[in-house]
Amino acid sequence: MTNVRIDSKARRGRFLSPLPLTGLLGLLGLATLAACGGGGGSSGTEPEAGAWTTGDLHVHTVQSDDSRTTQTLDFVLGKAFATHGLDWMAVTNHLRSSKYDNNGTLLAAPVAFGYGMDAYELPRVKALQSAGTYDKKLIFSGFEWDTPTHDHMGIGIFDGSATLTSSARAAQEFQYVFTTGDESLFKAEDVARWKAKYSQRTNTTAADALKGIAWLKENYPDSSYALINHPSRNPGKYTIADFRQMNDLAPKIVFAIEGMVGNQMEPDRGGYTSAYIDANKPNRTYGGTDYVVAQLGGVWDALLGEGRRIWNVANSDSHFEIDAAGNSSGYYPGEYAKNYVWQSKDSVGMAGLLNSLRAGRSFGVFGDLINALDFTASGSAGTAAMGQELVANAGQTVTVKIRFKSPPVNNYQRPVNSGNTGNMVPKVHHVDLIVGDVGAKAVPGTPAYDVATNPSTRVLKRFTSADWTLGSDGYYSITTTLTASKSQYFRLRGTNLAEDVAGLSAGGEPLADPRVSTTDNATRHDQINDRNYGSLWFYSNPIFVSVK
Template identity: 65%
Template sequence: MRAPSKFKLSSLVVGVATLFSASVSLADTGTPGLISTDAPGKWTKGDLHTHTVESDDSRTTQTLDFLLKKSFDYKLDWLALTNHLRASSYDNNGNKLPSSVAFAYPMESYEIQHVKALQSAGTYADKKIFSGFEWDVPTHDHVGVTLFDNATTLDTATRGVREFQYRFTTLAEDQFDSQDVAVWKSRGVTRTNSTAADALTALSWLKTNYPTTSFATLNHPSRNPGKYTVNDLRQMNDLAPDILFMIEGMVGNQMEPDRGGYTSDYTSANLPNRVYGGVDAMVAKVGGMWDALLGEGRHIWNIADSDSHFKIDSSSNSSGYYPGEYSKNYLWMPDTATGSAGMIDSLRAGRLFGVFGDLIDALDFRVVGSSGTAYMGQTIDVGSGERVKFTIKFKSPETNNYLKPVDGDQLAYMKPVVNHVDLIVGDVTAKAAAGTPAYSVATNASTHVLKRFTAADWKVGADGYASITVQLQVNKNQYFRLRGTNLAVDTPGLSSGGEPLADQKATGDNTTRLNAINDRNYSSLWFYSNPVFVTVH
């Protein structure tokens, strides 16, 4: 990776000096998270990866009501319930079932019915709550899947979930309703649940049966060595680009001693299977796998989730923060976005950013050229040699949810402060063709930190927003993305040369370990934007 430069921008500019300027260039003001835009809409906060007692590795204390209260106490606007697609032994209140059954059934009978009853009675009626599941993908790791009945509601396609679980998991047949099994067998349904090809078959099934009302997220993708190659990601995205278009780069389970639950041996060989500032190596490494995919112009977005199972149990085991407590997705939703179509279209549009520890609570990143304005997830078309304007505007809240001690109820009243923001650029070239050597290339050598902004480069306006303007002359197809942190460029054990270091395991007795985990996490806060693409004609 090339070092960032304040003066040499040869990848963007040929024979012309480039001007950097820092100023309050955006006239818009307003409430945090709301920036003037091209169409009426609003920023919303949510989590796409959560668990309740109905997951076999959660705790009986994490009932559905408990999870919902925590999520919305932390001011989320929408929430995906994604319990494991395995056998379930409890109802949503933590009561033991007479016998375990395929999760698709208690999802329908308990989880979904309880949410509907609450919202019908006026509780959480203004929130978007929907049920999906986390699937143990054959030969790979977990993928979160959500499928809706239709485009106008957020109703889960429960018949589809039952059939998906039968077809694409290894759960014993006697865990399914015998009448369902008989119907599936009468239709010639076969179980395909053991190979990488079977994983692609499942994506094909979603594409055939729920082409516009389903989506999938690649959860904690590098957690275990050898589970995903860049070929796998390309194959999945090539097969179903409108379904698999999100990587959970900002992973959950941040309260585990091995940050994010990345428990492989701490060896050099496993550095690709670590988190860096809590972020999966695919996304955290500049010029790495995510950049390789973006460098083909692929619309694959990074997201931030809690993966909440429980926080700290009675035995002082720790897992993750509650939804909205530490990790957040900020998603732009147009006023016209309703039902599942509105939710999926908003996610697919990619106008979102992820953040840890409320480092920021608002971000406006746009590129303005002669053809108009492009926001995160969008593409702007400009003439070769045209000067375009990049504007970055962000804001941090007065305090975050840092508790000290971690198992208490007293806020530390930490004001998160951004130390620097990186503008990262990479070239966009033709999409790699399957079967060619390029299809296996997991890096983008052109990607680098173009400019590192500090407080000396931005001005804070009366509205509390820090604003930066950058003018660049562009001559080739590229993408631009942002990341920011509260860390100094060189922070022992956490960052070096502005790059996050691999997170180390927290040790010690229960009290020491738990507080060390929490202190480490709030010492190393990050946000990542999704990219803006610039196409030159």
């Protein structure tokens, strides 16, 4: 075992034998959850009972105006659950107008999406599940909000307490107040009621965006979320002060950033189409990941360095994969991007999922680079897992355990979308244990509120195949120790890339993803797919170690 001080430079270590860990169970919605060490987070020696579940928080159907008529609700659900085996999924169409029903049939007149959700989306899901189709899956409806002056936010609003259900009524009211949709899209009786309730619509300024979040906090404080989608896709749409302000306003609602973005099949990875100039380097993806999360010591690390519980998630942002005109957009739900979310035995259904997401009990992965991850920190006070906090005394030894597993093959196809698997075996080249100091929370109105870096963040240790052992259960295991001297957070990232790969990585850091500009459609699609599968990453959420 190697003793590693938390202020040391990255260096290699030895390894210990693995501990048993049940793999991905995928049992969200089932009554029985197996005992699994993957969750960690216990004060005793017994593993936490629960299961890893997989899902996607950002998926579109034909009811979104930038989707395609082939992207019907039934088609998307089939891709997510029958083809790619997800456990849960959010349908998140744009909060604009619905021009089609679930089947791609043109409506007589467009309606506000809140009504389309109510008339088509929710009843169809209910009918399928009542008939036994996807009845063991968790399917819920949210929407993607054109947030005033910013880019998009993925919103979920739920009625109930112990049992949560998607609220079309809330979506309709939110859409009227906080978007610019024409009044003709709404029912006249609803408009009359809302006009009596609100002095005006609130949909143009940055202050209006905060009012929308405040509305969620006032009306659905425990049963809503607001996910910051593709934050750096367009220059100037979000600043770190925006993130801080939103999180300060409603920490139980604004608790996650879509760092591992969707739309990966676009020529500009993630749909990040800003001009390829130095000024727009923050508006690129790096290994498919938004600069906010991909930059070591950048925005995400600055937020974590204040002890903020703001997490990273991975989504598909599926609109369509390849259309009849040869345009490409994104992979289907579960095909390329996955969120793995730990749910304890007592944390099931929508309320349980929301609690686990809010608690950061999750990690994101591209291209099935891994399909299980056990990451814990242990000391005399117990054990903490992703999203949790371990309290330690100064000078105390903390033991960090990392266990991961990769599937035999991933979903790489050649040609893309052909159904012909490429028999690609995902293989982790190295795993980075990243550390950053935790200090005081930045105060609004001070210069610190605009600081978007955390200079203390660094790769504490880089592990390669020389540092891990393979157990009979298929898990690679690493154990290392460190001496606690100050309050810090620890997070993981891993990749299939070597440390220096021309155009893709340098010194272990991801480089900006190149654009694929080949004219021939089929060739371009395969080159995009090769680009994406050639640069795979996973990111864990952090463990906080607070030194008293």
